[in-house]
Amino acid sequence: MAVLHFHIDKTASAPLFEQLCHQIRHFAHQSLTQEVSRGAMAPFRLPSTRALSLQLGISRATVVQAYDQLTAEGYIESKQGSGCYLCPVSHSELNPPSSPLASSHAATPKPHAAQAKPLLVPGKADMSLFPHRQWAASVAHVCRYQPQQLTLCDDLFGQWDLRQEIANYVKYWRGIDATPEQILITAGSTAGIALCFRTLAKPKIQVGIESPCYAAIHRHAEDTHLHIDDLPIDNHGAQLPNANTRLAVITPSHQYPLGGAMHPQRRQAFIDWANHPDHWLIEDDYDSEFRYAGHPIPALASLDHHHKTLYLGSFSKLFSNQFRLGYLILPPTLITPFRQQLQSTSTSATVMPQQPLAHFLREGHLYRYLRRARRHYAERYRYLVQLLKERASRYGKPAIHHAGMSLVFHLNPDIPDKQVAERLSRHAVNPIPLSRFPSNDGEYNGLLLGFTHYSFDEIEKGIERLIAELS
């Protein structure tokens, strides 16, 4: 069994809190390496916050803060009445096999040769962390006990059991109080936005959309023949809509693609704006599960006591984009209009994963997976930031927000992002240039970099290629 030896240097420039976090993370990985030959690491009980503060001669508040942070990152699990534990981590979780599909594809005579994995692609879940066996067990459970629920659903809003579990999930993660009646299952978040536009917006009305924003939102607004009121992003987040706008779509937890959380004052201003009979606010909370420092930011919907905010969540970032499942949380007054809309257009969501996902949530598998993924992504996030600061600061500046599944590297004005991306793509390195996002003014010049589904080596290889193209 590994033994804890922490050394805190009160004269160092790094804050005590950071030193302690660093050492506990380091210990978790070191003991993992020692335990690897014996299989998965057993849960390791940490000293109480009081005992550790006495041992190290630092304040107990610092220890509590560090434990909180590491709990958020997934290193620590606290068990009621029995203290805090370093989480069991299996070797395979930290060292994903190079091709998780290799074995199951062996018998398939596929014509395509495996292509080089494109580097720096943003926003993809690392599916080697995904608990495939537990998911298969949840699916198999439904096959055995509720086979008809794989194909049938008698409610246009989706399977009741899943809506109940989502109500618990958003209460836990996002502080949102919602009943299952308010929850509507959609085919991912863009299908959810398209449904909102069709239900709430008459053609020709004006909808406020962040500038820049996710391209699909812009496209759906155009498809629905809405006028677009561009909401530029300043240092508090998206600016308020103009007087004629009826509906606004915002990403207050983590602006896409720029990153950054909306300032509390701006949030309140949006809530006040929405408190008008003709106004509605759509909160697109596409990846709020991934924050790597500090406390989670509550969902804007949880603060809107006037019930004028529609909350949009997605499982795409947790499963894969091909999973195609998300949800809308509707204010109670909108339940009937959305039902009527679905009666004429039918539902977009596939029924098959719904009952299995309810089981998977109920069993706690998604929560455990999320904690693991958050820790994994946080390490890669820090590594990417470090590389950019150390090696690429001549060419631009990373936007540090400690959250999300992508990172913006703002390029110096004399380096056009599209040309860099074009040159990189010839080497299978595929960040997204900021200027490709729908934006009013085109003032953004930078690259949206991915890190979540790469090894440290792959991240470094991508950055080296980037630097080679920049210099």
Place this chain on the structure above:
Amino acid sequence: MAVLHFHIDKTASAPLFEQLCHQIRHFAHQSLTQEVSRGAMAPFRLPSTRALSLQLGISRATVVQAYDQLTAEGYIESKQGSGCYLCPVSHSELNPPSSPLASSHAATPKPHAAQAKPLLVPGKADMSLFPHRQWAASVAHVCRYQPQQLTLCDDLFGQWDLRQEIANYVKYWRGIDATPEQILITAGSTAGIALCFRTLAKPKIQVGIESPCYAAIHRHAEDTHLHIDDLPIDNHGAQLPNANTRLAVITPSHQYPLGGAMHPQRRQAFIDWANHPDHWLIEDDYDSEFRYAGHPIPALASLDHHHKTLYLGSFSKLFSNQFRLGYLILPPTLITPFRQQLQSTSTSATVMPQQPLAHFLREGHLYRYLRRARRHYAERYRYLVQLLKERASRYGKPAIHHAGMSLVFHLNPDIPDKQVAERLSRHAVNPIPLSRFPSNDGEYNGLLLGFTHYSFDEIEKGIERLIAELS
């Protein structure tokens, strides 16, 4: 064991072929009733065509024709080398429980009271016929042996195994020769059409769409900012597009919503039209599995040797609308453009059902289910036609096409369909008025009636209500 006693009346007005079919169907149901107390009926070997023709004193060709027809309807299964058998039919398949979901929902505290089942709703699969256990077994098979394939797919076109099975399926049912490379899995057929529009059509180009047509096709064309060239339906089917049209979407096997197959000359005219560098034809073959008389009509795509037809199939009519899975069969020259399109917009299809569906097809479950459903729907189709002819001929005329999952009842011009539908809806009877379909001229006045997922009693109840509102 039941004994065959056929009586053929050569002086009757009904053709000998019809008489024979009727008696074999009757025998299948009668023997079922006798066998019910002993569980499922055993396969019953039919006399050879030669023996039966001698016994009844009719031509062997007539017997062959009757056996072919009943094979198509699913009453007869022929086994190589051992003759023809009446298919085993379980009691539950013919007498679906009133609420197949009742048991699995028992523990769920759902707030909604069960509503009356709306009658005469067109186009819905009878899911009480669906082999839920076999489907669950196929899903469980993937859970056990290929758990990762429930969430991962490394090809934007979909799982390779499924594409192979679909290639076999369309070869068998529709006479289409296609390789798995040409097959692209979509989230149902409307998602497939939207993808075609986005890939093949630049904004402002002209697309030919049948008038009337399925509303979602019209809507997607508008969303993609295409000009619409309405193709009126005459007695040969959709008329040819005008000179500036580049793309046409047609339903040659069974026009939606009017019913009826496109005349062979018109099919050839469309194939000739498409044989032009700038033209493409989309064949929407949404329910061709359901023909109740005569031979299956080959897919237009199987006749187009210039490879200018995109074929669009769907599993929605076989599973349920909530299954959300369909496929496109692309001409070889379009594989690359569609791949490029998907690379920028991602796939619409959910990965989860794909590998299970490949297994389900490979095991033959879908084929058996289809035969059973075809027979079941054919009986209801004939019953609905009979009721309309006997009781409603004063008010209009059914369009008899012996195919599909809905039937058009053309109303007399002085009876406006929307008003009738509006009055019926107050009694939970919900056919779709023809005038609600997108159509250039608005000349259609009638009701699209559903029959597939109803008992005979429910069909009769719906028609009685209809007649009460009409008189």
